[in-house]
Amino acid sequence: MVRNEENMSDYAVRGITHDGYVRFFGVNAPETVQKAIDLHYLSIINSVVMGRLLLSGLLIGAGLKNEDDLLTIRIDGDGPSGVVLVTTTGKGTIKGYVENPQIELRMTDKGFAVAEAVGSGTLSVIRSIGDNPAYTGQIELVSGEIGDDLSYYFKQSEQIDTIVNLGILVSPQAKIIQAGGILVQCMPDTPDELLEILDKNAQKFPNLSDIMDMGYSVEQMLTQFIFKEIPIQFLDKNDVCYKCDCNMERFLNGIKLLGKEEIQEIINSDEPLMAECHFCGLKYEFDKGELT
Numbered sequence: 001m002v003r004n005e006e007n008m009s010d011y012a013v014r015g016i017t018h019d020g021y022v023r024f025f026g027v028n029a030p031e032t033v034q035k036a037i038d039l040h041y042l043s044i045i046n047s048v049v050m051g052r053l054l055l056s057g058l059l060i061g062a063g064l065k066n067e068d069d070l071l072t073i074r075i076d077g078d079g080p081s082g083v084v085l086v087t088t089t090g091k092g093t094i095k096g097y098v099e100n101p102q103i104e105l106r107m108t109d110k111g112f113a114v115a116e117a118v119g120s121g122t123l124s125v126i127r128s129i130g131d132n133p134a135y136t137g138q139i140e141l142v143s144g145e146i147g148d149d150l151s152y153y154f155k156q157s158e159q160i161d162t163i164v165n166l167g168i169l170v171s172p173q174a175k176i177i178q179a180g181g182i183l184v185q186c187m188p189d190t191p192d193e194l195l196e197i198l199d200k201n202a203q204k205f206p207n208l209s210d211i212m213d214m215g216y217s218v219e220q221m222l223t224q225f226i227f228k229e230i231p232i233q234f235l236d237k238n239d240v241c242y243k244c245d246c247n248m249e250r251f252l253n254g255i256k257l258l259g260k261e262e263i264q265e266i267i268n269s270d271e272p273l274m275a276e277c278h279f280c281g282l283k284y285e286f287d288k289g290e291l292t
Contacts, residue, residue, distance in 0.1 A: 009028075009030075009031055010028060010029040010030065010031045010032050010239065010240050010241055011027070011028055011029075011237055011238060011239055011240060012025060012026065012027045012029075012058055012059070012061075012062040012092065012237070012238050012240050013025065013026045013027075013062075013218060013219060013222075013234055013236070013237045013238075014062050014063070014234070014235050014236050014237075014238075015222075015232055015233055015234040015235050016232065016233060016235065017194075017227070017230055017231065017232050017233075018231040018232065018233060019194075019231075020187075021186065021187050021189070021190040021191065021194055022184060022185065022186050022187065022190060022194070022198070022230075023063075023184075023185050023187075024182065024183065024184045024185070024222060024226070024227070024232070025059045025060075025062045025063065025182070025183045026059075026180070026181070026182045026183075026218035026219065026221070026222055027055055027058045027059050027062070027180060027181050027182075027218065027240065028179070028180045028212075028217070028218045029054065029055060029058055029179050029180065029240055030176045030177070030178060030179040030180075031176075031241070031242075032054060032058070032094065032179070032240060032241055032242045033047070033050070033051040033054055033055070033168065033176045033179040033242075034175070034176040034179075035241075035242040036050050036051070036054060036096060036242055037050070037051075037174055037176065039242075039279075039280055039281055040097060040098060040101045040281070041101055041102065042098065042101050042102075042174065043101065043102050043103055043104040043174070044104060044170060044172070044174055045081070045103070045104055045105045045113065045114070045117045046081055046098050046100075046101055046102075046103065046117065047168070047170050047174050047176070048114055048168045048170060049081050049084055049098065049114055049117050049118060049146075050084060050086075050096060050098055051166075051168040051170070051176070051179055052114065052145075052146040052147065052166045052168060052181075053073055053075065053084055053085075053086045053096060053146060054086050054094055054096055054179075054242070055166050055168075055179060055180065055181035056073055056086070056146060056147070056150055056164070056166065056181070057071065057072075057073050057086040057087070057088040057094050057096070058088060058092070058094055058181075058240050059164070059181050059182070059183040060073070060088075060125070060150075060183065061088035061089070061090070061092070061094065062092075062238070064088075064089070064090035064129075065090065065129075066090045066129070066130060067089065067090040067091045068089070068090060068130070069089065069090040069127075069128065069129050069130065070087060070088070070089055070090075070126075070127070070128040071087070071088050071089075071125070071126070071127055071128075072085065072086065072087045072088075072124075072125070072126040072128075073085070073086050073123070073124070073125055073126075073150075074123070074124045074126070075118055075121065075122070075123050075124075075141070075146075076121045076122050076124070077118040077119040077120060077121035077122075077141065077144065078119040078120050078121055079115075079116060079117050079118045079119025079120075079121075079144070080100060080103040080105070080116075080117055080119070081098055081099065081100055081103060081117040081118055081119075082098065082099025082100045083098075083099040084096070084097075084098050084099070084118070085097060087279075092238050092239050092240040092241065093240070093241055093242070093243035093245070094240065094241075094242055094243070095242060095243065095244045095245075095279040095280065096279065097278045097279055103117070105117055114144060114145055114146065115143055115144030115145055116144070117144075118141065118144040118146070119141075119144065120140075120141060120144070121140075121141055122138050122139065122140055122141060123138065123139055123140075123141055123149050123150070123153055124136055124137070124138040125137045125138075125153060125157070137153065137157035137158070138157075139152060139153045139156050139157060146166060147164040147165060147166045147181075148164070150162070150164045150183075151163065151164045154185065159188070160185050160186070160187075160188075161185070161186040161190075161195070162183065162184065162185045162186075163182070163183070163184040163185075163198070163202050163226075164181070164182075164183050165181060165182050165183075165202075165205065165208050166180075166181040166208065167179070167180055167181065167207065167208030167209030167210075167212060168209055169209040169210070169212070169213055177209075177213060178209045178212040178213050179209075180208060180209070180212050180218055180221075181208070182208070182218065182221065182222060182226060184198065184202075184226060186198070194230070197228075197229060197230060198226070198227075198230070201225060201226050201227070201228050201229075201230075202226065204225070205221075205225050205226060206225075208221070211225075219234065244277060244279040244280035244282070246277040246279065246280060246282060248284050248286070251275045251277075251284050251286075252286060255273075255275070255286070272285055273285065273286040273287075274286075
């Protein structure tokens with residue numbers, strides 16, 4: 001999965017400081033975000049909302065150890081976007097959906113009204129690791145800007161000091177110009193002097209999407225800005241992409257889990273048995289005889 005090409009399109013990097021106190025992840029994924037926009041016909045505001053959540057999923061998912069591990073981030077907000085959800089795998093693939101994909105909001109003086117689109121509610125992180133039962137951590141949204149909410153999640157649910165910085169630059173035609181993010185996590189025993197340097201560097205860090213538009217790579221942002229004066233090493237660099245793994249068999253198995261009465265109603269109905277994937281929009285038509 002690791003590629004050695006210099007100009008990899010969508011990718012995630014992972015690394016640590018030389019002393020091992022801090023780990024970090026970075027992602028550059030404009031094509032991944034664009035595919036989600038195109039599949040779901042997202043409005044401008046939802047392009048940013050979904051884009052930030054996709055970047056978040058890829059950043060956290062870069063820490064998954066096994067290809068079959070799954071990580072889901074779900075926002076249940078009372079804003080016009082409704083439920084927003086992404087699921088990523090240990091293979092670097094991700095998929096997602098927005099409950100109300102076409103809603104639009106006016107730009108504010110500060111930019112895209114992401115917090116207004118999301119509203120108040122909860123952010124949940126669900127991890128399915130190996131054969132272990134899925135673990136869910138949940139917080140109340142503190143800002144609705146997603147990056148700040150994830151930082152708060154890690155502090156509250158996992159007691160890890162975390163910096164999350166996400167950037168989406170999108171044209172008025174919903175075309176992604178830049179999409180990237182970084183996630184930095186400090187171990188509990190990180191020395192105070194190292195924390196102070198990181199905090200200073202983070203406060204001075206420019207707008208992420210703007211600096212990416214100036215030509216800086218994720219690696220350059222990490223080494224020249226976030227970890228300025230701090231020795232680091234990159235451990236790997238992997239492909240990431242938007243990919244839905246739906247298929248007819250999986251949908252059919254889900255239908256078969258319905259109660260006997262519901263299945264019989266489906267069989268007796270004159271309507272064709274159809275199912276549509278929330279993540280990619282593919283539609284499946286089934287033979288009702290397969291339910292008996």
